[in-house]
Amino acid sequence: KAGVTQTPRYLIKTRGQQVTLSCSPISGHRSVSWYQQTPGQGLQFLFEYFSETQRNKGNFPGRFSGRQFSNSRSEMNVSTLELGDSALYLCASSHHIGTEAFFGQGTRLTVV
Amino acid sequence: KQEVTQIPAALSVPEGENLVLNCSFTDSAIYNLQWFRQDPGKGLTSLLLIQSSQREQTSGRLNASLDKSSGRSTLYIAASQPGDSATYLCAVSRLSSGSARQLTFGSGTQLTVLP
Numbered sequence: 001k002a003g004v005t006q007t008p009r010y011l012i013k014t015r016g017q018q019v020t021l022s023c024s025p026i027s028g029h030r031s032v033s034w035y036q037q038t039p040g041q042g043l044q045f046l047f048e049y050f051s052e053t054q055r056n057k058g059n060f061p062g063r064f065s066g067r068q069f070s071n072s073r074s075e076m077n078v079s080t081l082e083l084g085d086s087a088l089y090l091c092a093s094s095h096h097i098g099t100e101a102f103f104g105q106g107t108r109l110t111v112v
Numbered sequence: 113k114q115e116v117t118q119i120p121a122a123l124s125v126p127e128g129e130n131l132v133l134n135c136s137f138t139d140s141a142i143y144n145l146q147w148f149r150q151d152p153g154k155g156l157t158s159l160l161l162i163q164s165s166q167r168e169q170t171s172g173r174l175n176a177s178l179d180k181s182s183g184r185s186t187l188y189i190a191a192s193q194p195g196d197s198a199t200y201l202c203a204v205s206r207l208s209s210g211s212a213r214q215l216t217f218g219s220g221t222q223l224t225v226l227p
């Protein structure tokens with residue numbers, strides 16, 4: 001059974017650009033969550049999607065957005081990138097809300 | 113607001129030792145607690161999930177306990193091996209409004225097992 005797949009694995013972007021990250025959950029999982037990991041702040045919740053609907057959003061500016069497609073794949077978008085957006089972005093999938101979360105390998109975003 | 117604390121921040125032990133990692137949380141109204149392992153530069157690997165109604169879970173050399181009333185969980189690793197070296201994270205989930213779930217993470221314990 002394939003795990004959670006995140007693409008791309010690495011990205012280098014310039015300040016002011018925008019970026020889109022992709023997450024394919026485990027087959028049959030309908031819940032997808034996104035987290036940002038930085039050395040200073042640790043792991044912070046960005047948002048959660050279930051059945052194509054955003055169910056919850058963390059305390060991040062509106063530059064961070066996401067969506068979920070009918071096949072449960074999810075994308076997150078960050079517009080007008082800032083240096084502080086450099087982080088490991090992790091996606092987690094679970095079969096249903098409240099069940100065990102499985103994480104992908106992450107996308108390492110570097111903003112220069 | 114839920115806060116999760118993990119002590120110690122770093123731990124170094126010789127191979128073969130049994131060890132305990134601690135996790136505490138401030139809000140006992142949790143849905144479940146999950147322990148993860150993270151290797152440098154990699155994603156998180158789920159180790160154990162404990163539902164709020166459970167007291168402990170076991171998987172191989174790992175045993176996790178949960179005391180919801182005191183806001184504590186421990187991860188016990190038996191007969192540690194160098195391959196156990198990693199950062200261990202605990203996370204608690206709470207059903208928020210709209211039936212959403214989010215995980216609140218501790219800052220992790222960086223474990224080094226010396227050969």
